[in-house]
Amino acid sequence: xxxxxxxxxxLMFLTLVPLLFSGFPIAFVLGGTGLAFWGLAVLIGLENxxxxxxxxxxxxxxxxxxxxxxxxxxxIFMGTMMEKSGIARDLLNTLQLMTRRIPGGLALSVTLxxxxxxxxxxxxxxxxxxxxxxxxxxMLERSYDKPLATGxxxxxxxxxxxxxxxxxxxxxxxxxxxxxxxxxLAAVVPSLMLAAxxxxxxxxxxxxxxxxxxxxQDEEIESPLTAGMVLKSFVPPLLLITAVLGSIFGGxxxxxxxxxxxxxGALLLARLRGELRFTILRDVVERSTLTTTMLFGLFIGxxxxxxxxxxxxxxxxxxxxxxxxxxxxxxxLLILMIAVFLLGFFFDWIExxxxxxxxxxxxxxxxDFGGHLPDPGLTTMWFAxxxxxxxxxxxxxxxxxxxxxxxxxxxxxLVDLRDIYKGIIPFVLLQLLGLLAILMWPxxxxxxxxxxx
Amino acid sequence: xxGLLKFTSLLDAGATKLGRASAWLMVALILVIMTDVxxxxxxxxxxxxxxxxxxxxxxxxxxxxxxxxxxRDAHVRIELASERFSTRTKAWVELLGCCLFLLPYVAAVxxxxxxxxxxxxxxxxxxxSATGLPHRWIIKAAIPLGFLxxxxxxxxxxxxxxxxxxxTQEQARETSFGSPLNSAGGKNx
Numbered sequence: 066x067x068x069x070x071x072x073x074x075x076l077m078f079l080t081l082v083p084l085l086f087s088g089f090p091i092a093f094v095l096g097g098t099g100l101a102f103w104g105l106a107v108l109i110g111l112e113n114x115x116x117x118x119x120x121x122x123x124x125x126x127x128x129x130x131x132x133x134x135x136x137x138x139x140x141i142f143m144g145t146m147m148e149k150s151g152i153a154r155d156l157l158n159t160l161q162l163m164t165r166r167i168p169g170g171l172a173l174s175v176t177l178x179x180x181x182x183x184x185x186x187x188x189x190x191x192x193x194x195x196x197x198x199x200x201x202x203x204m205l206e207r208s209y210d211k212p213l214a215t216g217x218x219x220x221x222x223x224x225x226x227x228x229x230x231x232x233x234x235x236x237x238x239x240x241x242x243x244x245x246x247x248x249x250l251a252a253v254v255p256s257l258m259l260a261a262x263x264x265x266x267x268x269x270x271x272x273x274x275x276x277x278x279x280x281x282q283d284e285e286i287e288s289p290l291t292a293g294m295v296l297k298s299f300v301p302p303l304l305l306i307t308a309v310l311g312s313i314f315g316g317x318x319x320x321x322x323x324x325x326x327x328x329x330g331a332l333l334l335a336r337l338r339g340e341l342r343f344t345i346l347r348d349v350v351e352r353s354t355l356t357t358t359m360l361f362g363l364f365i366g367x368x369x370x371x372x373x374x375x376x377x378x379x380x381x382x383x384x385x386x387x388x389x390x391x392x393x394x395x396x397x398l399l400i401l402m403i404a405v406f407l408l409g410f411f412f413d414w415i416e417x418x419x420x421x422x423x424x425x426x427x428x429x430x431x432x433d434f435g436g437h438l439p440d441p442g443l444t445t446m447w448f449a450x451x452x453x454x455x456x457x458x459x460x461x462x463x464x465x466x467x468x469x470x471x472x473x474x475x476x477x478x479l480v481d482l483r484d485i486y487k488g489i490i491p492f493v494l495l496q497l498l499g500l501l502a503i504l505m506w507p508x509x510x511x512x513x514x515x516x517x518x
Numbered sequence: 519x520x521g522l523l524k525f526t527s528l529l530d531a532g533a534t535k536l537g538r539a540s541a542w543l544m545v546a547l548i549l550v551i552m553t554d555v556x557x558x559x560x561x562x563x564x565x566x567x568x569x570x571x572x573x574x575x576x577x578x579x580x581x582x583x584x585x586x587x588x589x590r591d592a593h594v595r596i597e598l599a600s601e602r603f604s605t606r607t608k609a610w611v612e613l614l615g616c617c618l619f620l621l622p623y624v625a626a627v628x629x630x631x632x633x634x635x636x637x638x639x640x641x642x643x644x645x646x647s648a649t650g651l652p653h654r655w656i657i658k659a660a661i662p663l664g665f666l667x668x669x670x671x672x673x674x675x676x677x678x679x680x681x682x683x684x685x686t687q688e689q690a691r692e693t694s695f696g697s698p699l700n701s702a703g704g705k706n707x
């Protein structure tokens with residue numbers, strides 16, 4: 066039997082879960098629960114009454130004083146600016162014209178746009194809502210099959226958490242104490258592989274049955290595709306994203322430097338389009354600040370929570386359990402993957418990453434997979450990519466997929482939840498295929514970082 | 519009663535002003551990074567001061583906006599169960615949440631945060647790097663200050679919820695829970 070004191074850290078989690086569903090902001094529930102358990106520890110004489118000081122010092126050292134995390138508001142600003150200045154919409158229009166002769170052209174465009182743009186929004190709720198509002202009405206107007214349309218949007222919209230420059234990978238790199246540039250590199254092949262899966266599936270389905278996705282009729286085209294259009298709407302944002310990623314991958318710039326340049330580039334693009342009015346700038350500045358604050362408020366709350374969890378001996382106990390039961394690397398990985406997958410039904414990646422990773426971060430690097438990995442030093446990287454793909458899949462899985470609810474919310478009466486469920490199933494299968502492939506062949510993720518060294 | 523509600527709009531306005539002002543640090547941050555990158559790569563002048571200024575600005579940006587984000591309902595919630603709650607239940611959640619979680623949490627961070635800043639001020643703590651920024655207490659002070667604005671926003675929400683739950687119908691309509699305009703804030707708005 067374990068004693069009450071030993072049970073305390075687990076009681077923290079048991080208390081947390083029902084409270085999260087109260088609908089009160091998660092950041093405050095985390096901070097408040099952390100404080101309450103610290104108070105309990107003080108009451109029973111486990112902690113001295115001044116040790117909350119350490120939590121404040123941890124907030125400063127772990128959240129404020131972090132050069133890498135500066136990249137997050139910059140990437141959020143870059144994404145918000147591209148969306149609000151109409152760059153995203155133009156990109157979709159051009160893509161749509163470029164692919165108009167191909168069956169399922171619009172669906173293919175949405176996938177490409179999702180891959181390009183969702184990369185910069187970084188938050189599942191936001192990118193799925195944005196893509197739904199922008200693309201779904203157009204697809205339905207062109208009498209696309211509803212399940213195909215919704216499945217495409219949901220899957221491509223969530224791909225952004227994986228595709229660099231991903232905010233999630235920045236947060237994971239920070240929590241796992243690894244390089245963000247390295248995680249970005251490791252995510253390139255897996256995310257392109259998934260995007261390719263989507264494209265092949267859409268192309269195959271619509272080639273076999275063109276009525277699912279009627280191509281654009283010539284008379285519907287208001288303005289023909291011109292080289293000028295492509296140059297104006299397509300090339301600049303693509304160049305910007307390539308430059309940002311290229312300078313990180315090339316080792317020319319740190320993620321923070323590249324994110325700042327990316328944000329400046331987005332400002333410049335908006336200026337060149339004549340969209341940089343004061344009202345738009347203020348709107349973008351305020352929106353991206355609110356998103357940043359939401360994320361870092363949660364970061365602070367999770368820091369307080371996990372610091373108290375550690376004070377109560379939670380980390381030592383988990384380590385102890387794993388060591389004393391002789392649980393191997395594969396079992397730990399499997400348990401974590403299932404836990405993350407189930408949590409993904411209810412929570413966005415931010416909460417899952419910030420609550421779960423600090424607890425398990427100390428053990429992940431030491432998990433032993435025998436000769437499965439080309440180099441045991443790459444375990445953390447492989448784990449992070451697996452977790453990212455797993456989370457993305459979880460967001461899409463009916464009946465509770467997090468992204469599906471957001472989509473239904475944004476689409477309102479345009480589609481039934483049933484269409485959404487039906488449409489997402491093939492994409493979930495593709496995701497599982499991808500996840501399995503990365504599990505079996507870690508080189509899919511690890512090859513690029515190894516050759517780039 | 520209307521005096522009480524006027525007081526809450528004062529609290530909200532304070533948190534909002536500071537938050538909206540700190541939002542512009544975003545632009546300052548872009549310019550500082552651009553300056554740093556330009557100097558570092560084209561003129562080979564690396565500046566620790568500029569790099570430290572980056573996280574100083576970033577820290578101030580989100581800390582000082584904490585309260586404003588709460589008045590704008592930007593802090594993420596799990597709405598899976600709560601979207602079926604009536605407005606009264608939602609007001610109860612807000613009331614209890616503020617009393618039991620948010621305000622004690624804010625009080626603890628402000629209380630120990632002031633100690634934390636005082637300690638840094640006493641020794642006029644500077645960056646551990648010799649070429650870094652001095653006066654580290656300034657950015658550290660953003661922690662209790664930011665949480666103070668969060669406390670202001672929470673107090674306002676607490677009063678609004680109480681008036682909505684326990685006041686007359688007319689008073690309830692004047693609270694942030696009474697008007698559909700304020701209660702319907704989406705997650706990403």
